[in-house]
Amino acid sequence: MPRHAREGYWIEREAGSDYWYRHWYDPERKRVRRESLATADYVAAQRIAAERAEAQRVLKQDDPALVSAGKVMTVYLEEHATKLVSFEQAIRACELLAPDFADLPVAECTRAVQKAYAARRQAAGVAVSTISRELSVLRSAFKRAAREGQISHHPAVIEVDTREDREARPPKGKPLSEAELAALFRAAEEPHIKMFLLGLCCTLARPEALLQVDLDTQYDREAGLLALNPPGRRQTKKRRALIPVAPVLAEALAGKTGPLIAYHGSPVKDAKIGWRCLRARAFPPTPEQLEGLPEPTTTADRRKRAMLCAEGAERIVPYSIRHTLARALRRARVPAEQISLMLGHVVSDSRDVTEIYAPYDPDYCVDAVAALDVYVRRVLALAARPVSPGYHPNALLGSAAGAAKSLKLLVGATGFEPVTPTMST
DSSP, X not given: OOTTOOSSEEEEEOTTOSSEEEEEEETTTTEEEEEEOSOSOHHHHHHHHHHHHHXXXXXXXXXXXXXXHHHHHHHHHHHTGGGSTTHHHHHHHHHHHHHHHTTSBGGGOOHHHHHXXXXXXXXXXXXXXXXXXXXXXXXXHHHHHHHTTSSSOOOOOOOSSOHHHHHHSOOSSOOOOHHHHHHHHHHOOSHHHHHHHHHHHHHOOOHHHHHTOBHHHHEETTTTEEESSOTTOOOOSXXXXXXXXXXXXXXXXXXXXXXXXXXXXXEOOOXXXXXXXXXXXXXXXXXXXXXXXXXXOSHHHHHHHHTOOOTTOTTOOHHHHHHHHHHHHHHTTOOHHHHHHXXXXXXXXXXXXXXXXXXXXXXXXXXXXXXXXXXXXXXXXXXXXXXXXXXXXXXXXXXXXXXXXXXXXHHSSOSSSOOXXXXXX
16 A cells, blocks of 8 residues: 555565564554564464554444453553553453453443452452452553543443552561561571662662662762662652662672672572572471471472471561661651652652752751661671570560560670660560
């Protein structure tokens, strides 16, 4: 079809590519648009182009009884979700939603259908918060289609995870005592696990944000600032802050380049297994727990045994550090605004220009950084102290009396600096 055509589409190859491309004129943007068909086979390209053109044609109709939810989700993924940080999660959510919604017209995606989906997922053991995130993708797809004029209206998508549910839910990860955190540092053997622990403590970052830090592009050594959001990454509701680096972390970063969390020079992308092994070393399983396990014969069996921890320790997760340090800052009477800034929460009265330049103020989060430095150094000193006979870290997970007794055996008369009030019993 000639390039001056104003209806339909035509297929051509682009210079330097073996793939066929579909071209069409967009009257709203008043220009020719194109998309790769990802195939060098002309027959296959014709079939793919026809399918995509049909999807576009249907979505120009505004009656939700004529447009399938599957096509709305497909267009949402292709035209909008690719720009999101959570693109992969959106794809996965659409895959899970497809069996229940893809073939239904938008108008028939009623509350009853949505509740049936949520019930089926819950029966499969899926958490309510996960189901809520999946349905939020359907909600976003419907809203965008209505906003773009692709459908005139759509059914409201239910919220299975209410605000009351979220407020009643315990925090993600057990908050730790200083002795419990010291037990983790004492059990950290590998350099990348030690740095992961120290980074979590000194930055209050979410684990996934810390794993993506590259010191060459995100650490301003002269200003002493660490940007938790990588260059080019769009901020989301889970904001990644620009924070001042505590001296105890700055000392550990001296001369270090490349990924903050690296194993033999390569960035660590997932710390789940490393964390579970650390937790198991810090809070080892009891003989009774080990008796229930079969004799390890495979690598998977040995790994499972290596990750088994004492009962009560399974709730100690990387998020525990964030909760623990945020509470420690409150106890240290750090201003709430500084805690909010360190956590990445947007301050209600902040301004864009202020947020850009505020971190370069010498007093920016100065109280929070000082309190973090004191707290972390105290925990590191506690972790370095020799333990007395009879000490067992699992006692920290039990009653207050058991934790006090175990901590006394840990601190004792060590000959180091005087015991602080938080260490004494």
